[in-house]
Amino acid sequence: xxxxxxxxxxxxxxxxxxxxxxxxxxxxxxxxxxxxxxxxxxxxxxxxxxxxxxxxxxxxxxxxxxxxxxxxxxxxxxxxxxxxxxxxxxxxxxxxxxxxxxxxxxxxxxxxxxxxxxxxxxxxxxxxxxxxxxxxxxxxxxxxxxxxxxxxxxxxxxxxxxxxxxxxxxxxxxxxxxxxxxxxxxxxxxxxxxxxxxxxxxxxxxxxxxxxxxxxxxxxxxxxxxxxxxxxxxxxxxxxxxxxxxxxxxxxxxxxxxxxxxxxxxxxxxxxxxxxxxxxxxxxxxxxxxxxxxxxxxxxxxxxxxxxxxxxxxxxxxxxxxxxxxxxxxxxxxxxxxxxxxxxxxxxxxxxxxxxxxxxxxxxxxxxxxxxxxxxxxxxxxxxxxxxxxxxxxxxxxxxxxxxxxxxxxxx
Numbered sequence: 001x002x003x004x005x006x007x008x009x010x011x012x013x014x015x016x017x018x019x020x021x022x023x024x025x026x027x028x029x030x031x032x033x034x035x036x037x038x039x040x041x042x043x044x045x046x047x048x049x050x051x052x053x054x055x056x057x058x059x060x061x062x063x064x065x066x067x068x069x070x071x072x073x074x075x076x077x078x079x080x081x082x083x084x085x086x087x088x089x090x091x092x093x094x095x096x097x098x099x100x101x102x103x104x105x106x107x108x109x110x111x112x113x114x115x116x117x118x119x120x121x122x123x124x125x126x127x128x129x130x131x132x133x134x135x136x137x138x139x140x141x142x143x144x145x146x147x148x149x150x151x152x153x154x155x156x157x158x159x160x161x162x163x164x165x166x167x168x169x170x171x172x173x174x175x176x177x178x179x180x181x182x183x184x185x186x187x188x189x190x191x192x193x194x195x196x197x198x199x200x201x202x203x204x205x206x207x208x209x210x211x212x213x214x215x216x217x218x219x220x221x222x223x224x225x226x227x228x229x230x231x232x233x234x235x236x237x238x239x240x241x242x243x244x245x246x247x248x249x250x251x252x253x254x255x256x257x258x259x260x261x262x263x264x265x266x267x268x269x270x271x272x273x274x275x276x277x278x279x280x281x282x283x284x285x286x287x288x289x290x291x292x293x294x295x296x297x298x299x300x301x302x303x304x305x306x307x308x309x310x311x312x313x314x315x316x317x318x319x320x321x322x323x324x325x326x327x328x329x330x331x332x333x334x335x336x337x338x339x340x341x342x343x344x345x346x347x348x349x350x351x352x353x354x355x356x357x358x359x360x361x362x363x364x365x366x367x368x369x370x371x372x373x374x375x376x377x378x379x380x381x382x383x384x385x386x387x388x389x390x391x392x393x394x395x396x397x398x399x400x401x402x403x404x405x406x407x408x409x410x411x412x
Contacts, residue, residue: 008280008281008284010265010280010283010284012265012266012267012268013268014268015265015266015267015268015273015283016267016268016269017268017269017312017315018288018315018344019286019288020236020267020273020312020343021312021313021342021343021344022286022288022289022342022343022344023235023236023283023286023343024234024235024303024343025293025303025340025342025343026235026286027046027232027233027234027235027279028046028047028064028233028235028302028303029042029045029046029064029065030063030064030293030295030297030303030340030343031289031293031342032293034046034064034065035064035065035066036065036066037064037065038065038067038071038075038080039061039065039067039071039072039075039080039081039095040075040080040081040095040096040097041065041095042060042061042064042065042067043060043061043081043093043094043095044095044097044098045233046060046064046233046302047229047230047233047234047302047306048086048087048092048093048094048098048102048302049061049092049093049302050090050091050092050300050302050305051083051091051092051093051200052091052203052300052390052391052392053201053202053203053389053391053392053393054201054298054300054388054389054390054391054392054394055200055201055298055381055385055387055388055389055390056298056299056300056301056390057072057093057200057201058072058200058201058384058385059296059297059298059301059377059388060297060298060301060302062377062380063295063296063297063301068380068384069199069384069385070384072200073198073199073200076093076195076198076200077198079096080095080096081093081094081095081096082094082096082099082192083193083195083200084099084102084103084106084186084192085103085106085109085110085183085186085187086102086103086105086106087102087105087106087226087245087246087247088106088109088245088246088247089106089108089109089110089112089247090106093200098229099189099212100189100212100213100214100215100216101215101217101222101225101226103186103187103188103189103212104214104215104217104219104222105222105226105246106187107187109183109187110180110183110184110186110187113174113179113180113183114127114180114183114184116172116173116174116180117165117169117174117177117180119172120165120168120169120172120174122163122165122177126163126177127177127180127181127184128181128184129161130158130161130162130177130178130181131181131182131184131185133158133161134154134158134178134181134182134185134191134207135185135190135191135209137149137154137157137158138191138207138208138209139209141208141209142208142209147208148194148196148206148207148208149206149207149208150196150204150205150206150207151178151179151182151207153206154178154207155176155178158178162176162177162178163176163177164176165177182207185207188214189210189211189212189213189214190209190210190211190212191207191208191209191210192207192208192210192212193205193206193207194206194207194208201385201389202392203392220255220256220259223246223248223252223255223256224255224256224259224260226246226256227242227246227253227256227257227259227260227262228260228276230242230245230246230306231260231262231274231275231276231279232276232279233302233306234306234307235275235279235283236265236273236274236275236279236283237273237274237306237307238271238272238273238274238307239253239254239272239274241306241307241308241309242257242274244307244308245306245307245308257274260276261276261277262274262275262276262277263275263277263280265280288342289342292341292342292367292369292370293341293342294339294340294341294367294369294370294372294373295339295340295341295373296337296338296339296340296349296358296373296374296377297337297338297340298337298388298390299334299335299336299337299338299390300390300391301338303340303343304334304338310334310338310345313338313340313343313344313345314344314345315344317363317364318344318345318346318363321363322348322363325405334348335348335402336348336349336350336402336406337349337350337388337390339360339362339370339374341370346362346363346364346370347360347361347362347363347366347370348360348361348406349361349374349406350388350399350402350403350406351378351381351387351388352396352403353386353387353396354396356378356382357378358374358377358378358381359402359403359406359407359410360374360406360410361406361407361409361410362410
């Protein structure tokens with residue numbers, strides 16, 4: 001690793017938004033550098049894919065490496081990739097090499113669910129006993145046709161061991177004691193949940209017994225590992241962006257940054273990025289590509305979600321185009337999916353399953369390259385997915401206004 005004394009010094013005025021957008025694009029493997037890679041390699045290189053019952057993971061893999069749904073589903077079935085609760089307790093799709101320490105990152109969220117039940121009068125021992133009972137049921141089912149059991153099936157077998165928490169529990173998001181027990185088991189790698197139809201763009205799960213070895217690392221070491229990976233995925237991030245993704249305290253974040261050897265890098269806008277020295281080497285010699293390179297991405301793609309900085313990806317013309325739009329196009333979370341050129345958002349899109357088409361709008365007249373990429377992604381969604389949901393509750397009806405708005409803007 002490059003030492004601090006050897007770290008190249010880049011004049012801050014050269015680190016303009018245009019350069020940093022293109023740099024992030026490059027670090028995210030959206031420049032064709034991951035063509036031919038498998039699903040696990042892509043997620044290892046560019047970061048975990050946010051799932052939330054939507055189709056983001058599929059487009060993440062297709063945009064970087066041309067991977068289509070059958071191949072991605074095959075990687076899921078083979079456990080090369082898996083959806084697990086990790087940073088901030090949120091679910092992401094991870095490569096196998098990250099399962100153990102990734103789960104360790106999300107252990108606090110499992111404990112939070114237990115604390116809710118404790119406040120409702122449930123003893124921790126009761127929850128742990130229920131977890132042991134669930135595990136025994138799943139171990140007995142291993143190797144049988146009923147190896148995977150959904151929550152309803154588990155409740156039928158466990159009977160009164162699963163306690164209903166009544167109306168007060170529902171208000172607290174804990175209608176029974178079963179989810180907390182399942183959360184403890186999953187956080188420890190003793191069970192894993194599998195989508196009932198083998199697809200990542202839904203949220204109906206069954207559970208199977210699992211025997212994932214623990215990471216063997218301290219929480220402090222895992223935090224350092226997390227930030228090293230995060231900075232590698234993003235190519236650099238502010239302390240605020242780091243803390244948003246990781247949910248670390250300021251003290252935890254600074255200690256982990258020190259362990260990674262990261263350095264502070266001032267930019268032309270006055271922001272200060274934390275970067276790994278080896279990435280600074282790459283940035284020092286980086287040049288923005290001269291020819292357009294178009295991708296259609298999900299609104300929760302790693303390019304925008306890891307740092308939650310979608311507004312930074314609009315240039316002045318783009319910002320002016322979406323200013324005042326309903327749905328907060330400039331908010332941290334995009335209201336529509338982005339059309340992106342070398343890291344710059346140049347338009348927005350949604351999928352219309354009734355018309356089997358992509359509704360889209362670009363801030364400037366669309367080039368032949370933009371139209372060609374839209375047609376390619378439209379064909380892949382139609383053939384592989386049938387629809388493109390942002391999250392589990394997204395539906396053609398819920399996005400009808402956005403589709404109509406994009407159609408209207410395009411006709412202006």
